[in-house]
Amino acid sequence: MDKKILIGAVVAVIAIVAIAAIALGGTGTSKHAPNELVACVAAHGEEPEYGFDPMHGWGYHDSGTEPLIQSTLLKRDANNTFVNDLATNYTANDNFTEYVVDIRGDVKFTDGSKLTAGDVAFSYNKSKELGEGADLSSLKEVKADGDTKVIFTLEKPDSTFVNKLTDVGIVPEKGYDADNYGKNPIGSGPYKLAQWDKGQQFILEINDDYYGEKPYFTKITNLFLDPDAAFAAVKNGDVDIAEVPVAYANETINGFHMEYFDSIDVRGISLPTQMNTGNVSEDNVTIGNNVTGDPAIREALNVGVNRTKLLEGALNGFGNVSYTGVANQLAWSFEAPFTDGDVDKAKQILAEAGWNDTNGDGIVEKNGTPAKFTVYYNAKASERQAIAVAVAEQAKEIGIDIEAVGGSWDDIDPNKYSQGVVWGFGSADPIELEHQYDSRVACTGYDNPEALNDSAVDAGIDAAKAQALDASYSTGSGVAQSATSHYPFLWVGTVDYTYFVNDTLDISNSTHLIYPHGGDIWGNIYDWKRIEK
Numbered sequence: 001m002d003k004k005i006l007i008g009a010v011v012a013v014i015a016i017v018a019i020a021a022i023a024l025g026g027t028g029t030s031k032h033a034p035n036e037l038v039a040c041v042a043a044h045g046e047e048p049e050y051g052f053d054p055m056h057g058w059g060y061h062d063s064g065t066e067p068l069i070q071s072t073l074l075k076r077d078a079n080n081t082f083v084n085d086l087a088t089n090y091t092a093n094d095n096f097t098e099y100v101v102d103i104r105g106d107v108k109f110t111d112g113s114k115l116t117a118g119d120v121a122f123s124y125n126k127s128k129e130l131g132e133g134a135d136l137s138s139l140k141e142v143k144a145d146g147d148t149k150v151i152f153t154l155e156k157p158d159s160t161f162v163n164k165l166t167d168v169g170i171v172p173e174k175g176y177d178a179d180n181y182g183k184n185p186i187g188s189g190p191y192k193l194a195q196w197d198k199g200q201q202f203i204l205e206i207n208d209d210y211y212g213e214k215p216y217f218t219k220i221t222n223l224f225l226d227p228d229a230a231f232a233a234v235k236n237g238d239v240d241i242a243e244v245p246v247a248y249a250n251e252t253i254n255g256f257h258m259e260y261f262d263s264i265d266v267r268g269i270s271l272p273t274q275m276n277t278g279n280v281s282e283d284n285v286t287i288g289n290n291v292t293g294d295p296a297i298r299e300a301l302n303v304g305v306n307r308t309k310l311l312e313g314a315l316n317g318f319g320n321v322s323y324t325g326v327a328n329q330l331a332w333s334f335e336a337p338f339t340d341g342d343v344d345k346a347k348q349i350l351a352e353a354g355w356n357d358t359n360g361d362g363i364v365e366k367n368g369t370p371a372k373f374t375v376y377y378n379a380k381a382s383e384r385q386a387i388a389v390a391v392a393e394q395a396k397e398i399g400i401d402i403e404a405v406g407g408s409w410d411d412i413d414p415n416k417y418s419q420g421v422v423w424g425f426g427s428a429d430p431i432e433l434e435h436q437y438d439s440r441v442a443c444t445g446y447d448n449p450e451a452l453n454d455s456a457v458d459a460g461i462d463a464a465k466a467q468a469l470d471a472s473y474s475t476g477s478g479v480a481q482s483a484t485s486h487y488p489f490l491w492v493g494t495v496d497y498t499y500f501v502n503d504t505l506d507i508s509n510s511t512h513l514i515y516p517h518g519g520d521i522w523g524n525i526y527d528w529k530r531i532e533k
Helices: 010-023 116-129 159-166 229-234 295-304 307-314 343-352 384-395 408-416 431-439 456-465 469-484 520-525
Strands: 035-040 073-076 083-086 087-092 098-103 139-144 148-152 190-199 201-206 217-222 241-243 254-262 266-270 319-320 372-378 400-406 418-427 490-495 498-501
Touching: 073 159, 083 087, 083 159, 087 159, 098 159, 116 139, 116 148, 159 456, 159 469, 190 384, 229 241, 266 295, 266 384, 295 343, 295 384, 295 490, 307 319, 307 384, 307 490, 372 384, 372 408, 384 400, 384 418, 384 490, 400 408, 418 431, 418 490, 431 456, 456 469
Parallel strands: 035 217, 035 241, 372 400, 372 418
Antiparallel strands: 073 083, 087 098, 098 148, 139 148, 190 201, 201 217, 241 498, 254 498, 266 418, 266 490, 319 490
8 A cells, every 4th residue: 555645846847847858858859868768657656755765665665666776685577486686595494484595795885885694684674673665574583694694583484475585675784874874875786876856856877886787778867747747748758758647548649659567556445344333443543334334335336336347437448357456467366256237236235235215315224324435535646536436426326325535645544444445455475465354453554444354364364374485375365255255345456557658768568577556667677778769
């Protein structure tokens, strides 16, 4: 789940577009060198609040995205298989409570100092302490054994922990300052930060001492623009690549082509599973809803909403239907036990549970309570707004009154456990199931906001984590199926990531990585190059 923080006012956005147009020639006549790249690929996301510091979450967005400036122990390839980065080998003990990772001995930070196992241990321990990036809740401690061996000790068995070896960018222990590192990061990745104009852009330059294969592009300038300004920058020829909302994806721009990628980034509306009995969370947020707390309401919505029709409208057709919240690309996916778009069946489900329209207003009631609740969405995310509005329109056909309300996350947070919320999920790490459904983390931050409470689901999560990773996928699939039977979410579909790409730029479609929540456009930057038109 993401808490968007969009940086820069409209005036700043307009200014930077103008600056970029002047600096780069504007109107499609960019003057930068062939091995220099100008991008705007954070239109969906946010400028990092604390700068480029992995300890504060830089480079992590649900599935260990490419941090560019720092190295990680492992990476993923186009087949979603783990490959070595800093690591040369890793092993786990039989019950998955200890992982030993051997690392390269020839890596230097950009300040010339040697990267050692001590820096890896420090980075993971600090990341766990701050708790702003990877989920390291099962980690007890990390210790260095000499310069090239790292020992991870866990609190409990967790075969999913290998995923965390992709998630944390390594920083130097010596001189690390959590307040200032992000502004002047020292790393060992393929690039180093040359300039950061907060609210406007960052500029990266190639790290000549990088130990791996160096990317073709020696300089990357990434602009922070809102979607409209990003689209304008494409039309002016001021960028080589820009991410745009799906609303723009069918546009045609001379000199550019559209690239779009399937993702595992799924959208769904949480439906509180508990009745409102006065319970509140640790941070005093109300839990439960007396409409969605009735399972018939949740089932009727899942059966009655036509997801295909919804995606064609809300996502302009750039997405794939999801009934389960588990993308088809993932090993623990499964077929939903129901189909959708059946309004008559949805009405039957409601009637059999005692929900009837007694006053002729089109909305069913039960014991004097009308079937009415609110669905909140992040007003900055156009696709979430479109989903909320479309669901509200379709829900009326089956007699349920949903009010779609946009706002900031500050507006949503007080209502996240008692009303519906349009969420985004999507990770190649099966630990996602714990965050979505485990009762032991329910209503903690953004975990299990629907307050699902099923001991069999909890036990299944523990069983999966105690198995070898490949074997755990089947167990994880069973967990997801069991949870889905309660209809705790109205899952809608996965979203495509859409980019306008200059015809001279090859972003290597054949090697692009699986796109988690938040995307990972930089994941295969090593394969990008400039080509002739």
